[in-house]
Amino acid sequence: MPLRFGPFSLDLEQRRLMRDATDVPLTPKCFDLLALLVVRRPAALSKDDIFRAVWKDTSVSENTLAAAIRDLRDALEDKAREPRFIRTAYGYAFIGNVVEDTRQQGRVQGQTEWRLILADGDVPLGPGEHILGRGGAGVIVIDSPTVSRHHARLTVRDRQMTCEDLGSKNGTWVGTTPVTTPVDVTDGAEIRLGSVVVTVRQYGDGSQSTETVEDRRR
Numbered sequence: 244m245p246l247r248f249g250p251f252s253l254d255l256e257q258r259r260l261m262r263d264a265t266d267v268p269l270t271p272k273c274f275d276l277l278a279l280l281v282v283r284r285p286a287a288l289s290k291d292d293i294f295r296a297v298w299k300d301t302s303v304s305e306n307t308l309a310a311a312i313r314d315l316r317d318a319l320e321d322k323a324r325e326p327r328f329i330r331t332a333y334g335y336a337f338i339g340n341v342v343e344d345t346r347q348q349g350r351v352q353g354q355t356e357w358r359l360i361l362a363d364g365d366v367p368l369g370p371g372e373h374i375l376g377r378g379g380a381g382v383i384v385i386d387s388p389t390v391s392r393h394h395a396r397l398t399v400r401d402r403q404m405t406c407e408d409l410g411s412k413n414g415t416w417v418g419t420t421p422v423t424t425p426v427d428v429t430d431g432a433e434i435r436l437g438s439v440v441v442t443v444r445q446y447g448d449g450s451q452s453t454e455t456v457e458d459r460r461r
Contacts, residue, residue: 246281248339249327251319253281259367260318267318268373268383271364272297273311280329280337287332318381357399359383360442368443373397374409375436389413389437395422397443404428404443413437 245254245261252261255278260267269277275297280288288296290308298307312335315321321328328339357368359375366383376382376393385394391411398405405425408415415422416435428434430445 244343246341246343248281248341249319253277255282257367258365261369264369265371266367266369268366268368268381269318270311270314270384271361271366273314273318274364276308276311277315277337280335281341284337284339284341287330287334287336289334293334314384356446357404358444358446359397360444361385365444368397368399368404370399373399375441376409385436385439385441387437387439390439391437394436395434397428398425402445404445406434411437 245252247253250262251267253259254261258271258274260269260274260277276293279293279296290305293308294303312329316323316326316329319328323331326338328337330336330338359366359368359373373396374382374393375385375390375395375397377386377390378384378392382393391409391413393409394411395409395415396407398407404427406415406417406422406428407425408422414435414437417426417428417432420426428443430443432443434441434443
């Protein structure tokens with residue numbers, strides 16, 4: 244069952260963070276970090292504990308963890324000096340009041356769900372606008388020097404999605420079509436941002452699994 248804290252709902256199985264039924268975009272590693280802190284609450288986890296659980300055999304610096312914590316706090320509208328959810332200890336701890344979310348989480352008949360398949364996981368795309376780029380609060384991060392800070396925008400309206408380039412330096416394509424005006428996106432479409440290719444999938448009526456595509460995960 245999803246876990247609720249403040250206005251947020253965390254679904255560990257579907258890998259979704261939602262605020263008032265609207266998806267909050269997180270990178271796969273930021274989601275893993277949030278899930279770890281919530282599951283291990285109220286324990287304060289050392290940086291080494293976090294590195295072993297989230298980044299495993301990958302060598303990263305403390306700056307990587309600090310940046311992920313900043314992105315989480317931005318997504319949760321949390322403040323380091325007056326934390327509601329993430330407290331800095333000798334590492335980090337989740338201090339929010341967490342309860343099981345008994346509100347209906349499933350989609351109604353006829354609704355669809357969009358997901359963006361990245362190299363290291365997938366990100367749910369709820370109704371509304373989603374910015375793809377190299378960084379910034381609320382941005383779905385595509386870590387490549389060929390991707391602009393705010394590179395492209397995906398807009399979801401249930402069964403329809405469009406892609407729009409945001410004046411990127413290296414361009415955006417949907418399939419082989421260069422994006423100069425908003426372009427319709429369909430299930431299975433490949434979107435190229437600079438040199439990076441991501442895939443969009445659409446699931447409908449609850450008939451298909453929304454599990455992460457295993458061969459695309461690190």
